[in-house]
Amino acid sequence: MPIKTTPEEAKLWSESVDKLLYHKAGQAAFRSFLRKEFSEENIDFWLSCEAYKKIKSPTKLASQAKRMYSQFIKSEAPKEINIDFTTRENITKSIHEPTQSSFDVAQKLIYSLMAKDCYPRFLKSESYLELINKKDNNQQN
Template structure:
């Protein structure tokens, strides 16, 4: 069940995309917005990379790398992200021996896309404005 944000918490999200992304309710609200733009794969990929980087076991790292690759990176992946050819090729080559930084370049590209393009539109969206203007009923 997603966490509900207070209007005050939601207002903090306007300070930076990082403040938005570090809050579970912010992630959920941003994902809902991205879904309306047909680009929710961006936050899904970004969050998958955040979890991936924390994996310590090499076996689990390799398994999760393959999952992320097949879900987001390979051509025609179900949630294929929009990254350049060189970044995609570098990731493909790293799949033989994935490291915790295998997806860093792609994650940075997607973060930049979300921060520059999607985030400003999110802050102007009805969904976000409804969250910050919501009144608590008595």
């Protein structure tokens, strides 16, 4: 599925990882890149954390915390993220009484990993360079 964005929009993503992550097409392009690098779980976890922090209902918060724990945090999780032992342990201990900040430390670690490691490689990738250099067919009408 081609990513719908203009070269101008795509160029803005190079200003910061935040500009990339807060743009739907940017997320899609970055996810596609991370999938090729076998680290798609990073953006999936980060986006899950963003949604998690907006949950107001304690019941929904608890259920989503357990879902995120089993998907990203626990050992051998299907999309296990790369975080240190202490962070993993702290989440494990708090999972029975989660708060909106339960995943904050892990999210910051993953954000930092993406910003320092994956994001610079994304900006040099063929897929990103194609997006910023493509001729915009929509503006020729």
